Amino acid sequence: MxxxxxxxxxxxxxxxxxxxxxxxxxxxxxxxxxxxxxxxxxxxxxxxxxxxxxxxxxxxxxxxxxxxxxxxxxxxxxxxxxxxxxxxxxxxxxxxxxxxxxxxxxxxxxxxxxxxxxxxxxxxxxxxxxxxxxxxxxxxxxxxxxxxxxxxxxxxxxxxxxxxxxxxxxxxxxxxxxxxxxxxxxxxxxxxxxxxxxxxxxxxxxxxxxxxxxxxxxxxxxxxxxxxxxxxxxxxxxxxxxxxxxxxxxxxEIVEKRIVSGVTMSRDEARITLLGLSDRVDAPADVFTRLAEANVNVDMIVQSQARTANTVNLTFTTGRRDAVRAAELMTAGQDQLGFEEIRIDEDVAKVSVVGVGMRSHAGVAQTMFKALADKGVKFQAISTSEIKISVLIDAAYAELAVRALHSAYGLDAI
Amino acid sequence: MxxxxxxxxxxxxxxxxxxxxxxxxxxxxxxxxxxxxxxxxxxxxxxxxxxxxxxxxxxxxxxxxxxxxxxxxxxxxxxxxxxxxxxxxxxxxxxxxxxxxxxxxxxxxxxxxxxxxxxxxxxxxxxxxxxxxxxxxxxxxxxxxxxxxxxxxxxxxxxxxxxxxxxxxxxxxxxxxxxxxxxxxxxxxxxxxxxxxxxxxxxxxxxxxxxxxxxxxxxxxxxxxxxxxxxxxxxxxxxxxxxxxxxxxxxxEIVEKRIVSGVTMSRDEARITLLGLSDRVDAPADVFTRLAEANVNVDMIVQSQARTANTVNLTFTTGRRDAVRAAELMTAGQDQLGFEEIRIDEDVAKVSVVGVGMRSHAGVAQTMFKALADKGVKFQAISTSEIKISVLIDAAYAELAVRALHSAYGLDAI
Missing domain, CATH: 3.40.1160.10 (Acetylglutamate kinase-like)
Structure with a gap:
């Protein structure tokens, strides 16, 4: 006990x-x-x-x-x-x-x-x-x-x-x-x-x-x-x-298997974007090595084409407490990393659905995306594991998204 | 340290x-x-x-x-x-x-x-x-x-x-x-x-x-x-x-020997008197055995002739916290001990003079008794060791007695 x-x-x-x-x-x-x-x-x-x-x-x-x-x-x-x-x-x-x-x-x-x-x-x-x-x-x-x-x-x-x-x-x-x-x-x-x-x-x-x-x-x-x-x-x-x-x-030991067991939400997230990062193939590795060596855990990662030629925009998320340090590390290495601008956004939330049933069921992601789209919730990044899907969204929509997903996966009590 | x-x-x-x-x-x-x-x-x-x-x-x-x-x-x-x-x-x-x-x-x-x-x-x-x-x-x-x-x-x-x-x-x-x-x-x-x-x-x-x-x-x-x-x-x-x-x-290691080094005072005393205790020779031993078996420490003891024939009055002091228990022990054994009445007085103080010089100097006690008598302080009991003399007095006189003794033994700062 x-x-x-x-x-x-x-x-x-x-x-x-x-x-x-x-x-x-x-x-x-x-x-x-x-x-x-x-x-x-x-x-x-x-x-x-x-x-x-x-x-x-x-x-x-x-x-x-x-x-x-x-x-x-x-x-x-x-x-x-x-x-x-x-x-x-x-x-x-x-x-x-x-x-x-x-x-x-x-x-x-x-x-x-x-x-x-x-x-x-x-x-x-x-x-x-x-x-x-x-x-x-x-x-x-x-x-x-x-x-x-x-x-x-x-x-x-x-x-x-x-x-x-x-x-x-x-x-x-x-x-x-x-x-x-x-x-x-x-x-x-x-x-x-x-x-x-x-x-x-x-x-x-x-x-x-x-x-x-x-x-x-x-x-x-x-x-x-x-x-x-x-x-x-x-x-x-x-x-x-x-x-x-x-x-x-x-x-x-769980007889009655569910596809999704729970919906979680965390505001302990910060999104950092490096705009105009060199498209050298080792540039992202350089970024994440610097963060790892400083014990900053990175969760989601998204890379997208930038408007400037030969550059990309690299977005990643960290725990909120690590955000300032992560930004300092990036700024300190700006010359070597070669990016144009850094942005930090703490006004984000991570909403996730979790369930061991995902392993054997298709369509779990579609349900999620459709439920969010129906409520007009855009997502900024996605990460998945074998038994969970997480999306990063604007913090203002966090509770709305949780309720939408809870209902979409049939978890609401009758 | x-x-x-x-x-x-x-x-x-x-x-x-x-x-x-x-x-x-x-x-x-x-x-x-x-x-x-x-x-x-x-x-x-x-x-x-x-x-x-x-x-x-x-x-x-x-x-x-x-x-x-x-x-x-x-x-x-x-x-x-x-x-x-x-x-x-x-x-x-x-x-x-x-x-x-x-x-x-x-x-x-x-x-x-x-x-x-x-x-x-x-x-x-x-x-x-x-x-x-x-x-x-x-x-x-x-x-x-x-x-x-x-x-x-x-x-x-x-x-x-x-x-x-x-x-x-x-x-x-x-x-x-x-x-x-x-x-x-x-x-x-x-x-x-x-x-x-x-x-x-x-x-x-x-x-x-x-x-x-x-x-x-x-x-x-x-x-x-x-x-x-x-x-x-x-x-x-x-x-x-x-x-x-x-x-x-x-x-x-103390070169300059003093007769008396200090005067102390304690109010943590209680005086208990058994009036009309049998003058059987083993009666006091019976009293103090009962107290010792209950872990009540007794400090001063005075025995005096009572008015009634074949009886004495026995006075002793304990720490104030033990007084109630001591009295209960006495009352519980009243029949066997054979006393007429018990009195407790917590309005007492013990004033003592301490000094290793007493071992080699006569007249220490006289100085004490004279100093107290000069201030009109009566004492109710006395106990001594090789290096200290203690008197039990009315609590109201405690500070007066301390100051009188401090002066009498030449301890006052010039």
């Missing part, structure tokens, strides 16, 4: 989470719990490390000490949940990242889990103890504290479940994965099941239910993950009502 | 502490720093553990999880000080209690340090690294987090100094140990040196400069401890001005 920052936000919410844990324990399950820090707490700790000053040029980075400070947030909630459960008469104990241990590499502030020797933890859980593990934190083989980067608690939860060979229930402030964001389309439906691949596309395309890396790990380790609401409470008899939720699992 | 909670209270104060550390490092010293949590933070964490609920009867105590929660406060300041020092160009690193390790027994929430293997920490410090150690926390031989009880950071600092065979500078919000509390007697003087024994008496008698256990440890391990103000800053050239302070050291 994993509880996020909202579910750990204060003592009353911690007690509610404890009641859900108790109900699960009462049903005979053996349980490990992964917890986030209290909502807002991690931001406060990060602000303090910022206030202690960004390292001046030439000085060593302090990411290892950032980890020491920031990891404390989950330590607090792990201890508090253990106390709360004991006061309900349950056998519970917290296990810090270094006690389990949750072994990570030494990429401080963005570490990756490399191993969780599950024997000690598993023996404790088997013996009937509810093990509480702070999410987000780990320890290097040399014994230094690490953190996994923001949102890392989901990854911790899946990794602990993998180490214990058990399924992973993620309790959060939504009750499952929806066909699209219900705040945009009120007819959105909760999906009972969704495949790892679909969830991965949805997570990376802007559905904020789960952190991408946690879904990758669940797929790699074949951990069944359920997304559930932490606002559902056991009734007076201590029984949990039907919890609904969404199971994220292997494609084979 | 040790910095308390006030000196770690916010980022600006942490920067000031860092400047003091940097000045010491610039003078060529090799340094380990022990830090407290931000002032107020430990109280917040303790309140959360209280809010998570005191264990109901029959349920296991959660002191181990209390330690997990509360130890996080020092973890945060250790990391923040390390970041701040690095940003000043210094080589610094935090060492958690479990990383050093600071090995304690498993008396959670009030653990005692049993060993600090200083090799790893010492090697790092010798190699020029400023080692930052969170105070107050440790780890059991089994690898569970412990805390030392309130004020434990002083003890951590002395223990780390002992492990590294170096002196211990305690930076705090006062600039040394005074002949008495300057808020009571403005003519109080800072002592340049004070012996371990004197400091121990003063600490346990109400001078709140250092935690008693830290002084005991310093005496046992012969660690020279200096109490210094953390409000003194290096000048523009990075040099520290004369820091003053008080050195707590072996009696032999």
């Amino acid at each position: 994993k509880f996020g920052g909202t579910s750990m936000g204060d003592l009353e919410r911690i007690r509610r989470a404890a009641r859900i844990v108790a109900a699960e324990a009462a049903s005979g399950k053996k349980i490990a719990v992964v917890v986030s820090a209290m909502a807002g707490k991690t931001n406060e700790l990060v602000a303090w490390t910022d206030g202690a000053g960004p390292a001046a040029a030439g000085l060593p980075l302090s990411d290892d000490e950032y980890d020491v400070v920031v990891a404390s947030g989950e330590q607090v909630t792990a201890g508090l949940l253990a106390i709360t459960l004991r006061n309900m008469g349950l056998n519970a104990r917290s296990w810090m990242g270094w006690q389990v241990p949750i072994v990570t590499d030494d990429a401080h502030a963005r570490a990756r889990i490399i191993d969780i020797p599950g024997e000690k933890l598993g023996a404790a859980v088997d013996a009937g103890e509810i093990a509480i593990v702070p999410g987000f934190q780990g320890v290097t083989p040399e014994g230094k504290i690490t953190t996994l980067g923001r949102g890392g608690s989901d990854t911790s939860a899946v990794a602990v479940a993998a180490a214990l060979s058990c399924p992973c229930d993620i309790y959060t402030d939504v009750d499952g994965v929806y066909t699209t964001d219900p705040r945009i389309e009120s007819r959105a439906r909760r999906l009972a099941k969704v495949s790892y691949e679909e969830m991965l596309e949805m997570a990376s395309l802007g559905a904020k239910v789960l952190q991408t890396r946690s879904v990758e790990l669940a797929m790699a380790k074949q951990v069944p993950v359920r997304v559930l609401s932490s606002f559902i409470e056991p009734d007076e008899s201590g029984q949990m009502p039907d919890k609904g939720g969404t199971l994220i699992c292997d494609e084979e | 040790k910095f308390g909670g006030t000196s770690m209270g916010d980022l600006e104060r942490i920067r000031r502490a860092a400047r003091i550390v940097a000045a010491e490092a610039a003078s060529g010293k090799k340094i380990a720093v022990v830090v407290s949590a931000m002032a107020g933070k430990t109280n917040e964490l303790v309140a959360w553990t209280d809010g998570a609920g005191p264990a109901a009867a029959g349920l296991p105590l959660s002191d181990d999880e209390y330690d997990v929660v509360v130890a996080s406060g020092e973890q945060v300041t250790a990391g923040l000080l390390a970041i701040t020092l690095r940003n000043m160009g210094l080589n610094a690193r935090s060492w958690m209690g479990w990383q050093v390790p600071i090995v304690t027994d498993d008396a959670h929430a009030r653990a005692r340090i049993i060993d600090i293997p200083g090799e790893k920490l010492g090697a790092a410090v010798d190699a020029g690294e400023i080692a930052i150690v969170p105070g107050f926390q440790g780890v059991t031989p089994e690898g569970k987090i412990t805390t030392l009880g309130r004020g434990g950071s002083d003890t951590s600092a002395v223990a780390v100094a002992a492990a590294l065979s170096c002196p211990c500078d305690i930076y705090t919000d006062v600039d040394g140990v005074y002949t008495t509390d300057p808020r009571i007697e403005s003519r109080a003087r800072r002592l340049a040196k004070v012996s371990y024994e004197e400091m121990l008496e003063m600490a346990s008698l109400g001078a709140k400069v250092l935690q008693t256990r830290s002084v005991e440890l310093a005496m046992a391990k012969q660690v020279p401890v200096r109490v210094l103000s953390s409000f003194i800053e290096p000048d523009e050239s990075g040099q520290m001005p004369d820091k003053g302070g008080t050195l707590i050291c072996d009696e032999e």
Whole structure:
């Protein structure tokens, strides 16, 4: 079981989470719990490390000490949940990242889990103890504290479940994965099941239910993950009502296949266009090498003929946070790259349809283009994978496009 | 070097502490720093553990999880000080209690340090690294987090100094140990040196400069401890001005012996009187056995003849927090103990004079009694040790008595 920052936000919410844990324990399950820090707490700790000053040029980075400070947030909630459960008469104990241990590499502030020797933890859980593990934190083989980067608690939860060979229930402030964001389309439906691949596309395309890396790990380790609401409470008899939720699992386990499972939307995009770029065959490669070396991820790419002879216009998209840096890189290399003008447009949105059924069905793209055209939505770029189609459009049309596609693929609730 | 909670209270104060550390490092010293949590933070964490609920009867105590929660406060300041020092160009690193390790027994929430293997920490410090150690926390031989009880950071600092065979500078919000509390007697003087024994008496008698256990440890391990103000800053050239302070050291190192070094006052006293207690020879033993078994410490004891035949009045003092429990214990045993009435008086204060010179000088007590009598202060009980005399008086006279004694023993600043 994993509880996020909202579910750990204060003592009353911690007690509610404890009641859900108790109900699960009462049903005979053996349980490990992964917890986030209290909502807002991690931001406060990060602000303090910022206030202690960004390292001046030439000085060593302090990411290892950032980890020491920031990891404390989950330590607090792990201890508090253990106390709360004991006061309900349950056998519970917290296990810090270094006690389990949750072994990570030494990429401080963005570490990756490399191993969780599950024997000690598993023996404790088997013996009937509810093990509480702070999410987000780990320890290097040399014994230094690490953190996994923001949102890392989901990854911790899946990794602990993998180490214990058990399924992973993620309790959060939504009750499952929806066909699209219900705040945009009120007819959105909760999906009972969704495949790892679909969830991965949805997570990376802007559905904020789960952190991408946690879904990758669940797929790699074949951990069944359920997304559930932490606002559902056991009734007076201590029984949990039907919890609904969404199971994220292997494609084979989904009997009723849909062509499209969901429509996602992301505003975290920026479009950069290089006008009048030389039509040398290696010019685009030069552009994308410079971006890759600076760790700027590029998503969509479109090249079109320019009006000037021997030049092209090259358009690409990046995450919005990377846009300024990408533009600086291009401007710094303007002489070598040989383009005439650069334009940045942040007033764009990416709308995508995702579904494993696309693999075996033709006509998915046509449906998309027709639905958008019917509403007068023009698209500026397209990218596809085996199970998704994304279009870049004017941000003003984003919600309209989402609703049009949701309806066109028959996802609207009746 | 040790910095308390006030000196770690916010980022600006942490920067000031860092400047003091940097000045010491610039003078060529090799340094380990022990830090407290931000002032107020430990109280917040303790309140959360209280809010998570005191264990109901029959349920296991959660002191181990209390330690997990509360130890996080020092973890945060250790990391923040390390970041701040690095940003000043210094080589610094935090060492958690479990990383050093600071090995304690498993008396959670009030653990005692049993060993600090200083090799790893010492090697790092010798190699020029400023080692930052969170105070107050440790780890059991089994690898569970412990805390030392309130004020434990002083003890951590002395223990780390002992492990590294170096002196211990305690930076705090006062600039040394005074002949008495300057808020009571403005003519109080800072002592340049004070012996371990004197400091121990003063600490346990109400001078709140250092935690008693830290002084005991310093005496046992012969660690020279200096109490210094953390409000003194290096000048523009990075040099520290004369820091003053008080050195707590072996009696032999104090050349100029004083008969009395200080006058202390404590209101944390309660007086309990059993009227008409049986004069059976074992009745007082029965009283004090009951109190000892309930861990109630008794300080002063006076027995006097009662008006009723075959009975005595027995008066004793306890810490104020223990008074209600002591009274309950007495009342519960009233039939067996056989007394007529119990009275509790919390309107009392204990005033004491402390000095190693008493060992070799007669007339110390007379001076005390005469000075009090001259001001019309009656005393209700007396207790003495080799180097101190304490009297219990009406609380209303406490400050008057302190000033009278400070003057009578020639401690007033000229």
